[in-house]
Amino acid sequence: MAGSRGVVIAALVANGAIAVLKFLGYLLTQSPSMLSETYHSISDTGNQVFLLVGIRYSGKEASRAHPFGYGKAQFFYSFLVSVLLFGIAGWESLKHGYDAILHGSHAAAGLVSFAGYQFPAWYVNVVVLVAAIGFETYAFKKAAVELRTQIREYEWSGIAEAFKKTSDVTTLTAFTEDAIALAGAAIALVGVVLTQVTGNYIYDAVSAAFIGVLLMGFAVALAWENKRLLLGESLPKDAEDRLRDVVRNHPGVVHVDNFRTVHVGPEKVLVNADISFESDLDTDDLDADITQIEEKLKAEDGRVRFVYIEPEI
CATH class of the missing domain: 1.20.1510.10 (Cation efflux protein transmembrane domain)
Structure with a gap:
């Protein structure tokens, strides 16, 4: 800025x-x-x-x-x-x-x-x-x-x-x-x-x-x-694919059901994802995994400012 x-x-x-x-x-x-x-x-x-x-x-x-x-x-x-x-x-x-x-x-x-x-x-x-x-x-x-x-x-x-x-x-x-x-x-x-x-x-x-x-x-x-x-453009496909891979490769993730990004400002991106986790995860482990995924996404691309994850087990 x-x-x-x-x-x-x-x-x-x-x-x-x-x-x-x-x-x-x-x-x-x-x-x-x-x-x-x-x-x-x-x-x-x-x-x-x-x-x-x-x-x-x-x-x-x-x-x-x-x-x-x-x-x-x-x-x-x-x-x-x-x-x-x-x-x-x-x-x-x-x-x-x-x-x-x-x-x-x-x-x-x-x-x-x-x-x-x-x-x-x-x-x-x-x-x-x-x-x-x-x-x-x-x-x-x-x-x-x-x-x-x-x-x-x-x-x-x-x-x-x-x-x-x-x-x-x-x-x-x-x-x-x-x-x-x-x-x-x-x-x-x-x-x-x-x-x-x-x-x-x-x-x-x-x-x-x-x-x-x-x-x-x-x-x-x-x-x-x-x-x-x-009009609410997403990140370019290559950048979005890298973020999707970060989620997909996280331990305990079975499948990325939906993955969406949108620019909410210059160099500011919101990420929303529906993720299927392994069924044997308890609530505490799930919360920790979500937090780790959020941190990984922000580390992968500095434009990511907001992350919302909907877990599916």
């Missing part, structure tokens, strides 16, 4: 600073792609606020109404991020880019004075976007380190498998945001430079629209990944 919070805070600081710089660049040049990138960075900044709220809310103690805690709050707020903020920013960027393609861009070609020197206004956009790439690279690396830690811990094959199996949606969302932010800044930079080199506004306008499409596409992907956890 501490790792996720650090990733989000790093992204919040980076995106907040970048949003201000991009908006200043847009005001000076009226570049369509800079406005799209402004929407993008404002969206990302709002995203981090939502994710921090989710992290804080999920840390509340369990209650009668929520006996397994509030861990799913992170799934909910990450879903809001993907649908509301990414979707809105993507739509606005696409709409603005489309309008620029149809009616032409009004990018300023004037001069800007700074420290006694004058230079073309579009230079501001280049400097801002290069700075944005630097900031986003820092945030992206921090998120990537956290995600790779999970990949090593759970022996996943890579980022694609982690995207499908992780329950740490906060890190997943931050990682995806930062990757998109890097791509968006690079696309905007190419569009701005090509427009100035060729004198054709279409490159800047198309860049703005493409950034919108990129945002909306990843919004759908992130919403889909959050949906599986909101």
